[in-house]
Structure formats: C-alpha cells, structure tokens
Amino acid sequence: MxxxxxxxxxxxxxxxxxxxxxxxxxxxxxxxxxxxxxxxxxxxxxxxxxxxxxxxxxxxxxxxxxxxxxxxxxxxxxxxxxxxxxxxxxxxxxxxxxxxxxxxxxxxxxxxxxxxxxxxxxxxxxxxxxxxxxxxxxxxxxxxxxxxxxxxxxxxxxxxxxxxxxxxxxxxxxxxxxxxxxxxxxxxxxxxxxxxxxxxxxxxxxxxxxxxxxxxxxxxxxxxxxxxxxxxxxxxxxPSARLYDEALKLFLSGYALQTFEMLRHYGLFQVLFPSTENSLAIEENGFPRLLLIKALENSDNRIAEGKTVTAYFLWAAFLWESVQILAKEKMKRGEVEYVAYQDAASEIIARQIKSTALPRHISMAMREVWNMQPKFNARIGSKPSRLIGHPRFRAGYDFLLLRSETGGADPELAAWWTRYQNASENEQRKMTQPPRNSQNNKSGRKRSYHRKPKDSAPKTES
CATH class of the missing domain: 3.30.460.10 (Beta Polymerase, domain 2)
Known part of the structure; x- marks a missing residue:
C-alpha cells in the first residue's frame, strides 16, 4: 500500500x-x-x-x-x-x-x-x-x-x-x-x-x-x-517492440539522414542501434564508413520521388558493417568464411532485437540480402540466371550498388550485373561462358590429335 x-x-x-x-x-x-x-x-x-x-x-x-x-x-x-x-x-x-x-x-x-x-x-x-x-x-x-x-x-x-x-x-x-x-x-x-x-x-x-x-x-x-x-x-x-514502431516513423518519413544526424547528436541513436553506433566509430583505411549514409540519402530521395522504401533494406544497411566487423573477427579465430558470416548475422540480429524488436519476416529478408552478396561474384555458368530469379534479387542488387558506390564492392562487378539484367538471352549466355584462355592450352590454340596409321601388311611377290 x-x-x-x-x-x-x-x-x-x-x-x-x-x-x-x-x-x-x-x-x-x-x-x-x-x-x-x-x-x-x-x-x-x-x-x-x-x-x-x-x-x-x-x-x-x-x-x-x-x-x-x-x-x-x-x-x-x-x-x-x-x-x-x-x-x-x-x-x-x-x-x-x-x-x-x-x-x-x-x-x-x-x-x-x-x-x-x-x-x-x-x-x-x-x-x-x-x-x-x-x-x-x-x-x-x-x-x-x-x-x-x-x-x-x-x-x-x-x-x-x-x-x-x-x-x-x-x-x-x-x-x-x-x-x-x-x-x-x-x-x-x-x-x-x-x-x-x-x-x-x-x-x-x-x-x-x-x-x-x-x-x-x-x-x-x-x-x-x-x-x-x-x-x-x-x-x-x-519495450523493444514500441521502439521498433517509433524507428519506422523516424526513418521512413523522408527525413532519414537528418533524423540520423540529430539522433546521434543527442545520444539517442546508440540506444536504438548500439551495434551500429559502435561500428561507426571504426574507420576503414582512414575513411569513415559511408554505406549507411548513402542508404539513408537514397531512402529520402526515393520517398521524395513517390517510390517505396522497405524497412528490411534500411535495417540491412544499418547492421551490415556490424556483421562485417564481427565476421572478420571470427575468421581471425579460424572460422570458415561462410560460417563466420552466418554466425555473425545471427549474433548481430539477436543483439538488435533487444533494442528494437524485428518481426521475423524483416530479419529473414535482411539475411537474404546479406547472403546474396558473395553470390554476385559467380558470373560463369548457370549461377547468374539462377540468382536473377531470386525473389529478392532486386533488393540484393540494389545493395550491391550501394556497396560499390561506397567502396565495399568492385564497381566493375556492379556494372557487369547491370549489363546482364538488360541483356538478351543470347547475350546473357555469351556473358556467362568461360573465357577462351581458361582452356588447358595457354596459347589459346586447340591441339589436334591424329591417329597413327597402321603399318600396311608387306606385299608378297608372286
């Protein structure tokens, strides 16, 4: 009482x-x-x-x-x-x-x-x-x-x-x-x-x-x-569920970049995205990590143009650097690259859920976008045609473009996938064929093999 x-x-x-x-x-x-x-x-x-x-x-x-x-x-x-x-x-x-x-x-x-x-x-x-x-x-x-x-x-x-x-x-x-x-x-x-x-x-x-x-x-x-x-x-x-709803209002209203800057200024962003705040403090090769800034800027531009912005894509951008950093730490400890990235993604998402709850369909979509990134490196054979048929290919491709614009992926790779999407089926087949110099003969010329003729039977004189 x-x-x-x-x-x-x-x-x-x-x-x-x-x-x-x-x-x-x-x-x-x-x-x-x-x-x-x-x-x-x-x-x-x-x-x-x-x-x-x-x-x-x-x-x-x-x-x-x-x-x-x-x-x-x-x-x-x-x-x-x-x-x-x-x-x-x-x-x-x-x-x-x-x-x-x-x-x-x-x-x-x-x-x-x-x-x-x-x-x-x-x-x-x-x-x-x-x-x-x-x-x-x-x-x-x-x-x-x-x-x-x-x-x-x-x-x-x-x-x-x-x-x-x-x-x-x-x-x-x-x-x-x-x-x-x-x-x-x-x-x-x-x-x-x-x-x-x-x-x-x-x-x-x-x-x-x-x-x-x-x-x-x-x-x-x-x-x-x-x-x-x-x-x-x-x-x-x-409650993290309420903070997730508030975060959607903050970042999907067309003022994401300004909002991000003001939240950081007042110390509020680190409460919503603690892993992201930690990753932003780490510079790569002397340069700040720019992927998130570019993602927020693109998001605002899309909303201004009347286009849609998906929460999972933006959250994937928020947490990508954190996943990268943790995966590299795991690889230094001996984990295989694929396993390191899978484990890092699971761990970072688990941490984030404690701050802003993520619906399962959002976290699953984020993982699909992340998992697609190394698959873009495979450009020979049938793998490109299978990848382009993925339900979230467009989001994965947009994420690749984002990485290439901010130094996280080879611009030539992004340009190749842009050409591949717009090419005809015949051109796509040509683009995915192994280069000729990949044959065993480094000179590029095919060796010809001739069967040695059998010796003729000696003629007998009559």
Missing part, C-alpha cells in the same frame, strides 16, 4: 510540475479569430467536418487538435485529422453508428468513413485524484489513463506547445492555452511543463521531439535539448 502511495505522489509531482511551469502562460490564454490565422474549412477533410458538426449539433464541444492544426497553420496537408470533445467514448459511439472504440491505456473512438478514419478522443483530466482508471508503473510511467476532464485540463496532458492548439468549429477560431502560436511562428519546439519530468513520464517523447523538429524544420527549446542529453538512456526501459 505504501508503494502505491509513493507512485501516486510521484505522479502528482509530475502534474504539479507541469501546471506550475506553464501556469503563467495559461493565464495568457488567447483565442485567435478566423481573421488571425490561415486555416480554412476547405483545407479540412469532409469526414472530419462531419464529425465536428455532428458532435456540435448533439450539444457537445468539438475541436480539431494536435498535428493536423499545426500542419494546417504551416500550409501543409495533414496526414490525418484528430478530434477532441467533452463527450465520453460511449456517448461518441451513440452519436455515430460507424464508430468503433479502441485502446486500453486511453479509450478512443474511431469513426469510419470508408478507408478514412477520424479519431475522436475525450478531453483528458489532470488525474490528481486517486482513480482505478489510472495505472502507473514503479518508475511513474503512465500505463493506463482513462481519466476524463475539460479542455483546460486536457492541454496539460499534451506534449509540445505547437501540438496543443485547438481549432473550434463553432466560430472557426484557434484556441491557444500555452503559447503554441508564438512558438509556431518562431519555429520553436517546446515541451509543456518541465522537460525532465515529461521525458520520465514517457521517454519516447525524446524521439518525437527529434522527429517533429526535423519534419517541421523547428529548433528544439534549450531546456528540451538539455533534458534529452541527460535522459537519453531512459529509452532503454521502453
């Missing part, structure tokens, strides 16, 4: 800190009229407008909130639209027949319009009173939170000031409780409340801070920067 009280007191300190830190700003609560901002209803999804107007007609408050308001103010098209209301989830479900309730940590309503889903959340409360609807772990991290409240309480539970702006459908105004509009105009990403306490409440906020800063082109607030430097290792306590 004493332990429960200690946990509850810890959480009260978090809420108190958040309020004390932001109360002066809250006193300056400001409503920006339609004439003072650029958001128009024509920029908002028709489905989101239907939800907002329907809730309003039923007598509830209804606002757009979070990233969609932030992006609309930047003139960007939001990925999705989130609605917040004073209606509880069951009330929302009664209003919309096309509604489904989800979530355990915090109950949410999903209103379906074909393939589009509008997420509707109830205002969250401060949660200072003891409640069986709220569950924390021993570190004070929130595991379940179904405490509802008012819009004035809801704002304290949000992470960054620019994500705490509310668009009111009733009068088309933007409601700002924490100076989010000023931070938005200044390009500052600032946590609501004390950064140290907010990061301890949920360490994943550090990754969100980096992701938003890169995506929006904003600068992190100095207090936020300091807290990340101090608290980076808190990420290690987060």
């Amino acid at each position: 004493q332990g429960v009280k200690t946990i509850l007191n810890f959480f009260k300190k978090i809420i108190s800190s958040v309020r004390n830190e932001t109360e002066p700003v809250a006193a300056k609560n400001k409503i920006y009229s339609r004439a003072e901002h650029n958001i128009s209803r024509s920029m908002i999804s028709e489905s989101a407008l239907k939800v907002l107007y329907r809730l309003q007609r039923e007598g509830f408050e209804a606002y757009l909130v979070g990233g969609c308001v932030r992006d609309l103010l930047l003139g960007r098209e939001p990925k999705d639209f989130d609605v917040v209301t004073n209606a509880d989830p069951d009330q929302v479900r009664k209003v919309f027949r096309n509604c489904r309730l989800i979530g355990r940590r915090f109950r949410l309503a999903h209103v379906h319009f074909g393939r589009e889903i509008i997420e509707v959340a109830t205002f969250r409360g401060a949660g200072e009173e003891q409640s069986d609807k709220q569950v924390l772990n021993n570190e004070g991290r929130l595991l379940r939170d179904n405490v509802y409240g008012t819009i004035e309480e809801d704002v304290w539970r949000r992470d960054f000031s620019v994500n705490a702006l509310y668009y009111n459908i009733k009068d088309f105004s933007v409601v700002d409780f924490v100076g989010g509009m000023a931070d938005h105009k200044a390009g500052i990403l600032r946590l609501i409340g004390d950064p140290e306490m907010r990061f301890r409440e949920d360490p994943v906020r550090m990754l969100r801070a980096v992701r938003f800063a890169v995506k929006l082109g904003f600068k992190l607030d100095s207090d936020c920067e300091k807290a990340i430097h101090n608290d980076a290792q808190l990420l290690a306590s987060i």
Whole structure:
C-alpha cells in the first residue's frame, strides 16, 4: 500500500510540475479569430467536418487538435485529422453508428468513413485524484489513463506547445492555452511543463521531439535539448517492440539522414542501434564508413520521388558493417568464411532485437540480402540466371550498388550485373561462358590429335 502511495505522489509531482511551469502562460490564454490565422474549412477533410458538426449539433464541444492544426497553420496537408470533445467514448459511439472504440491505456473512438478514419478522443483530466482508471508503473510511467476532464485540463496532458492548439468549429477560431502560436511562428519546439519530468513520464517523447523538429524544420527549446542529453538512456526501459514502431516513423518519413544526424547528436541513436553506433566509430583505411549514409540519402530521395522504401533494406544497411566487423573477427579465430558470416548475422540480429524488436519476416529478408552478396561474384555458368530469379534479387542488387558506390564492392562487378539484367538471352549466355584462355592450352590454340596409321601388311611377290 505504501508503494502505491509513493507512485501516486510521484505522479502528482509530475502534474504539479507541469501546471506550475506553464501556469503563467495559461493565464495568457488567447483565442485567435478566423481573421488571425490561415486555416480554412476547405483545407479540412469532409469526414472530419462531419464529425465536428455532428458532435456540435448533439450539444457537445468539438475541436480539431494536435498535428493536423499545426500542419494546417504551416500550409501543409495533414496526414490525418484528430478530434477532441467533452463527450465520453460511449456517448461518441451513440452519436455515430460507424464508430468503433479502441485502446486500453486511453479509450478512443474511431469513426469510419470508408478507408478514412477520424479519431475522436475525450478531453483528458489532470488525474490528481486517486482513480482505478489510472495505472502507473514503479518508475511513474503512465500505463493506463482513462481519466476524463475539460479542455483546460486536457492541454496539460499534451506534449509540445505547437501540438496543443485547438481549432473550434463553432466560430472557426484557434484556441491557444500555452503559447503554441508564438512558438509556431518562431519555429520553436517546446515541451509543456518541465522537460525532465515529461521525458520520465514517457521517454519516447525524446524521439518525437527529434522527429517533429526535423519534419517541421523547428529548433528544439534549450531546456528540451538539455533534458534529452541527460535522459537519453531512459529509452532503454521502453519495450523493444514500441521502439521498433517509433524507428519506422523516424526513418521512413523522408527525413532519414537528418533524423540520423540529430539522433546521434543527442545520444539517442546508440540506444536504438548500439551495434551500429559502435561500428561507426571504426574507420576503414582512414575513411569513415559511408554505406549507411548513402542508404539513408537514397531512402529520402526515393520517398521524395513517390517510390517505396522497405524497412528490411534500411535495417540491412544499418547492421551490415556490424556483421562485417564481427565476421572478420571470427575468421581471425579460424572460422570458415561462410560460417563466420552466418554466425555473425545471427549474433548481430539477436543483439538488435533487444533494442528494437524485428518481426521475423524483416530479419529473414535482411539475411537474404546479406547472403546474396558473395553470390554476385559467380558470373560463369548457370549461377547468374539462377540468382536473377531470386525473389529478392532486386533488393540484393540494389545493395550491391550501394556497396560499390561506397567502396565495399568492385564497381566493375556492379556494372557487369547491370549489363546482364538488360541483356538478351543470347547475350546473357555469351556473358556467362568461360573465357577462351581458361582452356588447358595457354596459347589459346586447340591441339589436334591424329591417329597413327597402321603399318600396311608387306606385299608378297608372286
């Protein structure tokens, strides 16, 4: 019982800190009229407008909130639209027949319009009173939170000031409780409340801070920067499955290279990819390892061109150098090359899973790409035609190109495989024939063998 009280007191300190830190700003609560901002209803999804107007007609408050308001103010098209209301989830479900309730940590309503889903959340409360609807772990991290409240309480539970702006459908105004509009105009990403306490409440906020800063082109607030430097290792306590999901958002959004650089700057990358961080510290022949940098750059370019990027290819690039280094160490200890690489791959993947969980289909695909690399050296006979028929040949070939561009493979080898793919069947057969000088006769001329004629029988004289 004493332990429960200690946990509850810890959480009260978090809420108190958040309020004390932001109360002066809250006193300056400001409503920006339609004439003072650029958001128009024509920029908002028709489905989101239907939800907002329907809730309003039923007598509830209804606002757009979070990233969609932030992006609309930047003139960007939001990925999705989130609605917040004073209606509880069951009330929302009664209003919309096309509604489904989800979530355990915090109950949410999903209103379906074909393939589009509008997420509707109830205002969250401060949660200072003891409640069986709220569950924390021993570190004070929130595991379940179904405490509802008012819009004035809801704002304290949000992470960054620019994500705490509310668009009111009733009068088309933007409601700002924490100076989010000023931070938005200044390009500052600032946590609501004390950064140290907010990061301890949920360490994943550090990754969100980096992701938003890169995506929006904003600068992190100095207090936020300091807290990340101090608290980076808190990420290690987060389940690896959740960190894998966050890593996908970080590196598959079109800003992978910038994100990578910022994560390393704040000491967060080494928590997500410890083996990769160690390999980056080792230079090869006096030069830094460039394969990962090139892979991230190519990934961003593909996304900018509207092309797809697969997680397994990027993770294969993240861990390739680590596999190389470990395999070479094993070969020095006497292991056969093929076995050394297989064992190194297994060991590196096993280490990585402890940091960011890898679904089995991802780790299997990574291994296929890696295993294909030495097979590209075989260019004689039927092996090239068999290799080109491999389901992941294209990914393996792209990886070979990546290696050749960064000094890890012979550019002539990559050029040969490029020609081979584009050649006709007849040309492919010619390309895979053994060279003539591989015959036993080094001069290249075939030796002719003549059978010695039999001696004729002696003629007898008659």
